[in-house]
Amino acid sequence: MHDNVQNFAVAHLLRRPAPVETGGFVAGFDPATDSPYVNYATPFPGAEPADRDVTALIRAFRERGLRPRLEFAPDAAPAVEPALRRAGFRTEAVHDYLVCTPATLVVPANGDGPDGGLAVRAPRTDEDYRAVDTALSEAFAGEFGPSEAGAARLRRTEEQGGAVRFVRAPDGTCAGGALCSAPAEDTAELAGVGTRPVYRGRGIAAAVTAALAATTFSRGTSSVWLEYSGEGSRRVYERVGFRPRGTRLYLTLEG
Incomplete structure (x- = not known):
């Protein structure tokens, strides 16, 4: 692996x-x-x-x-x-990093939160892609700013064989979402799982993660992998079928 x-x-x-x-x-x-x-x-x-x-x-x-x-x-x-x-x-x-396969995937019933009934959607319009980009920017505390280029990259992910999924907020914007790359070497990377702070604790991360994995498997890919940022997120991913498999190293040269 x-x-x-x-x-x-x-x-x-x-x-x-x-x-x-x-x-x-x-x-x-x-x-x-x-x-x-x-x-x-x-x-x-x-x-x-x-x-x-x-x-x-x-x-x-x-x-x-x-x-x-x-x-x-x-x-x-x-x-x-x-x-x-x-x-x-x-x-x-x-x-x-964690890996999920069709045999380990668990799709939450009615979402995974106290209010249930989470509808996971694929973006269809430019407004949808902007809303997802804006929500992920907020979810990651402004690590990157919302932009037309960011929304365009999300659209290209879908157009090039990957997937973007989100849960709509009550005001019509995006409460949280994530994306999965186009497959290569019989696997795909699921990334950018983020929920706006006000909507956390409602099972949105689990719902979009499971939906993206299921979508990718339906296209014939044998596994999906992701990295996690803390024990809280790890528990979310393990709940929907991701299992520990290895380590990735990030190195940089300053100056």
Whole structure:
């Protein structure tokens, strides 16, 4: 499963508008944004980069005015972390990831909260995509601002074979949502699970997570994986069938 997730990471970055392959790495660049969470690199499984390969990777980022940054499953390429650390890369984060399969998926009945009856929807209009983007910005405490570009990226996720799902708020906006990438290597990444603070505790995260997994499985994919940010979110994901499977490492080069 480490290689499956890492193979997915490679394929996912190769779908970026301007990917670059160099020295055992693929860097996924999107000229429409300078976000480090969009523009980053990952190694091919089993890569054994020399110092000159890491230098070339750094140069690819610097030439674009971007901070060198990587996300990967270290068990899939054990030689990569030492090479990056020799070049001065430091740990940004270490995240465990969970995997769900059709055999483990549990779809909550009537949502998963005290008021029940949560209707999980797919966005249909530009207004829907803007509402989801705005809600996720609020859910993640302004880590990224709502924007037309963000809404457009959500629409492209759907158009390119992924999925976006949300629960509508009583005022017609979005209470919470999430997205799942287009599958690659027989798996897909579920990400951006967020609920606006006022609507938390109503089972929205569990409902959209289960709906996205079910949608992805219905298209023939054998697994879905995600990372979690804390024990509270882990319990939500485990309740709908996600199980611990491995670790992903985030490294960045400052300066």
